[in-house]
Amino acid sequence: MRLGVLDVGSNTVHLLVVDAHPGACPLPAHSHKAELRLAELLDKGGAISDAGVARLIAAIHEAQQAAEDKGVEEVLPFATSAIREATNADAVLSRVKDETGITLSVLSGPEEARLTFLAARRWFGWSAGKLLVLDIGGGSLEVAYGLDEEPDVAVSLPLGAGRLTTASLPGDPPDPQDVRALRRHVRTEIARDVGQFTRNGRPDHVVATSKTFKQLARIAGAARSAEGPYTQRILARTSLEEWVPRLATMTVKQRAALPGVSEGRARQLLAGALVAEAALDLFGLDEVEICPWALREGVILRRLDHLPTV
Numbered sequence: 001m002r003l004g005v006l007d008v009g010s011n012t013v014h015l016l017v018v019d020a021h022p023g024a025c026p027l028p029a030h031s032h033k034a035e036l037r038l039a040e041l042l043d044k045g046g047a048i049s050d051a052g053v054a055r056l057i058a059a060i061h062e063a064q065q066a067a068e069d070k071g072v073e074e075v076l077p078f079a080t081s082a083i084r085e086a087t088n089a090d091a092v093l094s095r096v097k098d099e100t101g102i103t104l105s106v107l108s109g110p111e112e113a114r115l116t117f118l119a120a121r122r123w124f125g126w127s128a129g130k131l132l133v134l135d136i137g138g139g140s141l142e143v144a145y146g147l148d149e150e151p152d153v154a155v156s157l158p159l160g161a162g163r164l165t166t167a168s169l170p171g172d173p174p175d176p177q178d179v180r181a182l183r184r185h186v187r188t189e190i191a192r193d194v195g196q197f198t199r200n201g202r203p204d205h206v207v208a209t210s211k212t213f214k215q216l217a218r219i220a221g222a223a224r225s226a227e228g229p230y231t232q233r234i235l236a237r238t239s240l241e242e243w244v245p246r247l248a249t250m251t252v253k254q255r256a257a258l259p260g261v262s263e264g265r266a267r268q269l270l271a272g273a274l275v276a277e278a279a280l281d282l283f284g285l286d287e288v289e290i291c292p293w294a295l296r297e298g299v300i301l302r303r304l305d306h307l308p309t310v
Helices: 050-069 089-100 109-124 161-168 176-198 211-219 237-248 252-256 269-282 295-305
Strands: 002-008 012-019 027-035 074-079 131-136 141-146 153-157 205-209 234-236 287-290
Touching (some): 002 050, 027 050, 050 089, 074 295, 109 153, 109 295, 131 269, 141 176, 153 176, 176 269, 211 237, 234 237, 237 269
Parallel strands (some): 131 205
Antiparallel strands (some): 002 012, 131 141
């Protein structure tokens, strides 16, 4: 069957279309993205503005049309931290349903972590042993650890690259004092939860997902996306330690000129790098392997698991 997963995230509204059936690897058929950056469309009270909701609805309408054009049989719509934490979330969800017919399922942070973990487990298989999975989104950082398909520990922290950039790094380039303050904040937040994971022993394999980690790996020398998903991509902590101070002195335009960095993500790359560096350091990791699958694939896999087998 042809499935579509509609991901309303902090940065984009992303429709991923796959051909899939139980027991088989989902095959990507189409991808439709609209840059939205909902986290930047909040008013001072934490509500998504009327203009932001209108842009969201327009983006969903475009995704619906793309799904129809590609013959999608079922769309799996969900939203993450930007809507989850908006003070007017219920009103936004109601308006979206009224104007598009789409009922967005709002995932909790731990649910995001668990579904991303499922995707990583299926990608690397049982031979990977105990997995530690890190995912930096626009609004939150998810961390999950375990031996099975369901992680033993899963947490979500308010350390998304978009959120932190908007709140803490207004300058272009940012003020060095703002960078130092954000570095302290990020490390304090992560350190509070490290013990939940380390008491379970060291992982056998450490995995990172998300656009932020992919872009950091690319500027550190990893293979281009054009070389395909089965090419191994590694991001080392030493590379992050070299790149963070360099990114801190760059303007958004200069970051956007780096290999693999999109113009829409360039502004938040430094905040993402600070989170990634802190996570690797505090968890005592030398490197992470980039996983091509993440939350969207986890949603698809969970849906396929509940389909009847023929």
